[in-house]
Amino acid sequence: MLAVVLCLAFGAWSVQRDRAEQAGELADSYVNLARRITGEAVETIDAIHAEPAECGPQEVARLRALVLNSRFLKAASRLENGQVVCTSIIGRVDPPAQPPRVDLAGDGGRRISFNVPELGAPGSRSMVIREGNAMVSIHARTFIDLADPRLDFALVAKDGDVGRLLFTNTPALQGLERVSGTEPTLTFNGQRYQVRCLQAYTGCIVATLRVPQGVWGSPVMIEMGAFGLLLGLSGGFAFSAFLGRSRSLSRQLLLAMRSGELRVVYQPIVRLSDRRRVGAEALLRWTDATGKPVSPDAFISEAERNGMIGQVTRFVISRVLEDLGDGLRRRPDFQVTVNVSADDLMDSGFLPFLSARLQAARLQACSIGLELTERTTANSRELSRAIARVREAGHKVYIDDFGTDYSSLSYLSRLRVDAIKINRTFMQALHDQSDQDTIAPQIVVMAEVLGLTMVVEGIEEEQQAAYFHTLAPDALAQGWLFSKPVEASLLFS
């Protein structure tokens, strides 16, 4: 009996510690993503300042190129005499417009405005960061949507000496104001929260893991009680500690892979000229134990951070071959692309793994293409060699989320790939009919010169498809106009 009690007590402590650890990891991951977004915003502001220019077609094209090369920005704008004169969305602003009212004054003269209607994009709201003569917009909900749905959280900005609650998804955190930003935890209304802050913008996330049931009803506790009963006589502490730890976030993805919470869906890729399905992109979906979807942007970056991306990629490859082996054997011209990181390609075990799996599935290498999601040029010589190896083995390599400017051109000629996938934010540039020709033809010419296949992502409307079909009749395309991602069983139907 004593063993049962001790095991239960140890289990309760262990569950609470794991929940705090997991909330801390999710909050860290949030701050890493937020740092990437704000870093991108600051770099873009610096780039606008670096080349002062009049607002003409060239400057509009440059602003658009900056947005296209970013991952999270929606618009970039230039100001003159305190007025907005040029934006990546509508080009020249005539007459010049007042910048949005300032909600927060950040470090280094940065002014931040929340929930601002976006110029030239009706119905769309942004968070705007302005400094000097440069301004960038980020989608209004980005910082809210980035938070993992398993968290009860609040976003707090430091406004002078006081905290300012920007958003919370729980009534328990309403009224939170004081966040020191230096302590990793705080207690509010009797509940302990993890605190992680983003220094550059003096914003913090205050979070705890949402608890669907009390600690005593948690599966870990049930396991603990059972083990206490089973192992009480022989002392089961080491094993119960193992059980408790196995719930920490870094193992959640692994558990999710095993338990079926992770699955792969497929978004068809069509030939623009006849809209025939010629391939598909494999995309991961995670529905957690509470039935909530977890955003791939959030858990993929978590996997990259924890060094687990290799396991995730291997999981996806195995699942693709399981799901689609029959279909791919019937259609050798059909190619499924899998997202990979630079680390995957540079891992010496990756290609042997892929080749062995393909051989076991009786498929050729050309059935699986690889989309390189990272744009890092670090280690580019090593990366170039790794790309050359997988291409020699027969896999097509795609650069994902491609924008355009000359640095992209040099990046491409260094890396030698087969295809580019044009970032879906590019579609936004097509809203401006008068300047629509400024970027797309550059990309098409660039792709032709380098002999690259072009895949246009994020096509939602007929006019976008028609525009690209005229410009690049041989291009491939992907987007909701043709199909949203579907289950494997629907891909070849």
Ligand SMILES: Nc1nc2c(ncn2[C@@H]2O[C@@H]3COP(=O)(O)O[C@H]4[C@@H](O)[C@H](n5cnc6c(=O)[nH]c(N)nc65)O[C@@H]4COP(=O)(O)O[C@H]3[C@H]2O)c(=O)[nH]1
């Ligand atoms: N608004 C709009 N969106 C469209 C449209 N067509 C496709 N999309 C979405 O655009 C994303 C395309 O994938 P990505 O650029 O590779 O971007 C992916 C990729 O970078 C990453 N990801 C997803 N699955 C995997 C994976 O298995 N491994 C790795 N390493 N990354 C993955 O997560 C990112 C987001 O994936 P998803 O949320 O599935 O979002 C997908 C897709 O659902 C459209 O017409 N309109």
